[in-house]
Structures are given as C-alpha cells and as structure tokens.
Amino acid sequence: MTKDQIFEFFRRLAEDNPSPETELEYGNAYQLVVAVALSAQATDVGVNKATRALFREVETPEQMLSLGEDGLKEHIKTIGLFNSKAKNVIALSQLLVDEYDSKVPDTREDLVRLPGVGRKTANVVLNCWFGQETFAVDTHIFRVGNRTGLAKGKTPEQVEAKLEQRVPQPFRLGAHHWLILHGRYVCKARTPECWRCTVVDLCSYRKKVLEKPGRGNTKTGPG
DSSP, rough: OOOOHHHHHHHHHHHSSSSOOOOOOOSSHHHHHHHHHHTTOOOOOHHHHHHHHHHHHHHHHHHHHHHHHHHHHHHHHTTHHHHHHHHHHHHHHHHHHHHSSSSOOSSHHHHHHHHHHHHHHHHHHHHHHHHOOOOOOOOOHHHHHHHHHSSSSSSHHHHHHHHHHOTTTTTTTTTHHHHHHHHHHHHOOSSSGGGGGTTTGGGOOSSOOOSSOBTTOOOBOOO
8 A cells, every 4th residue: 555545545444433542441541451362252232241240340450359260250251362461461460469559550561461461461451541652462463354355474572563564643643543453344244244234445456345245146246
C-alpha cells in the first residue's frame, strides 16, 4: 500500500468506528493486566464471562493474593490453560505488591517483567490504559497486516515494526483496535467477508471473496 492508501484505509475504518475500544471488560489498570494475561489463546467473550464475578471480588493485587491461586482457578477454570494462568496472575500480583507499590507500571520494560505478561500484553495495557501509541499484534492483526499488504512480516515483531513505521496520525492510537476488530468480524481467517469490507479496493489480497457464499455462489477474485 502507498502512504495515501494507508491513510485512506484507516480513515474508512475510523469513520465506521470513531472510538474503538478493547472488548475485554475491566475497571482499572490492574484488572486490565489480568484480563489481557488471561486472554492468551482464549476469546475476549470467554474471558469476560470468567472475570465478571472475579472482578466484583478482586480490584487490587492484594485482594488477588488473598483470594489465592486455588480461589482464582475456580473463577477462571473455563478458560484455556487456566492452571498456568492462575499461577502467573498470583505471581504478577505479588511482584506488583513487592516492587511497584501495587501500581501497574507504565513502561513496556517494567510490564514485561510481570509473569505471564509478554510484549503483546504490555502493548495492550500501554495503549488502552496509558494512552500510548502501541501496536499489539495478535493473530487478527498479523493476518490483516499480511493479507491486505498493510504490514507484511513473518513474525508478529516484524508486523509490529512495519505498523510502527507506516501508520500515520491521527490513527496511531486507535490503529490496533481497528485492525483487531476488522480481523475478528470482517477479514476472518477462513472466509474473509470481502463483499462487505469498506477497504476492499485498497487490499492486495488476491483471493477476495466478493460475494456472500451461498448455494452455487462462490465468486472470488483472481487467484
């Protein structure tokens, strides 16, 4: 994509959704860290179902430590990898209490020190809570970046670096939300819904699905 095409790409996504937000539910920075850590290899819908009752009971690292690992597991046992995630959440809570005065740090370097918090999780927290222009590359953004030609890369880090270079103002703060939502609901993994995509003419994907699949209806772009 050219610079003008990239600007138009985000302009259209922004026009459709002027105030994009994460679909994870949380009430403060600590709950956001926990929610994002729990969301690895899980859906936001599944995490929200598990954390609604949890977050009514737990708002601080101290309260999480009081709940304990077994108590936490009872809340999150419907989420994949809940045993290891519970261990990490308790450990990150202890580290926040011991070294950060129970406050969530506002730098990537400090966030990735927390057990269970990688670069992607740190970027989500920095963007959603601290308002920093970060690009948290999950499977949706990785797919959309490569498929559309917006930001091609063989690894999430490469895609992130391309986005860092190419996304213009005033779209940088909301970019990762627009891309996640676009990948989740339109540019889907198995069958991208190109027939209703607002940026289809800017996209370089060759196998566009230009009509909604149905009986005898399989029109696609050139292969």
